[in-house]
Amino acid sequence: MSSLSSARSAAPALSSRSAVPAASAPAVVNLADASLGFGERLLWDGLDLQIMAGEFFAVLGPNGSGKTSFLKVLLGLQALTRGSVRVGGEAARRGSRHIGYIPQQKGFAADTPLRARDLVGLGVDGHRWGVRLGVRRHRRRVDELLDRVGAADYANVPVGLLSGGEQQRLRVAQALATDPQVLLCDEALLSLDLHHQQAVSRLISDQSRHNGSAVVFVTHEINPIIEYVDRVLYLAGGKFRIGAPEEVMTTDVLSDLYGTHVEVLHTNGRIVVVGLPDATTHGHAAEGH
């Protein structure tokens, strides 16, 4: 185990940005002594982590560091090499009703035979194993969700004709339909313009602050969500570090994780990482805006 991972977190208090007091918030994700590796390749080892209701938790790291694998573990799609994982009080498993999932933005084909309200309706029905709400209640719930994400105006438009940002709002509505205990977001802002990045991240943050969902947000770029993040899990080179962004996103910590000197600059409320190893394709350095 690395020196960094031995400094693992036993769920430190949430940052001042959280509206949910740490003491009263229950843990909804619980990893104990968790390790994951593929063959020779170790992604992380000895990960003890609790994510609390209402917490906005970001998972960061360069390409290939294990961010998507971390989400798959929570989704019950990837078994750990060692240790245990519980979500909403039960062992992680596929199709858990405790989980809402916002995938990467991928456009729908223009001829997809679904209207905006149909897509959201699938989320409302998704966990009911065939037992649908009555037609009226179903419609009301879909309307509420469309309204909440600002999509009421295009409720009846086929999804393939909507912009990327409009489609992503619908995916948020779909994921929120069951008011999940845990909201998993996989690069949910990718390829959205700045305006839609801000709108979608605010919707996700609202779900954690006002409805108490724990948000687990996988991203290669912290800046679009920096104002909402309580804690970060930073994965790199088989090691990890957990803490508030200001504790983890530092020159010392990232240099230690990458095993080479990198510089972390804080400018205009943004974080820019400079000098990442050549082999590392990573958002911070490349973007630097």
Ligand SMILES: Nc1ncnc2c1ncn2[C@@H]1O[C@H](COP(=O)(O)OP(=O)(O)OP(=O)(O)O)[C@@H](O)[C@H]1O
């Ligand atoms: N089922 C698997 N079998 C073997 N290797 C795997 C498997 N799943 C993931 N890996 C490897 O584990 C590493 C981490 O992959 P993962 O997709 O979790 O990284 P990531 O941080 O999400 O990367 P990116 O930012 O590029 O999406 C990669 O080297 C990948 O090839």
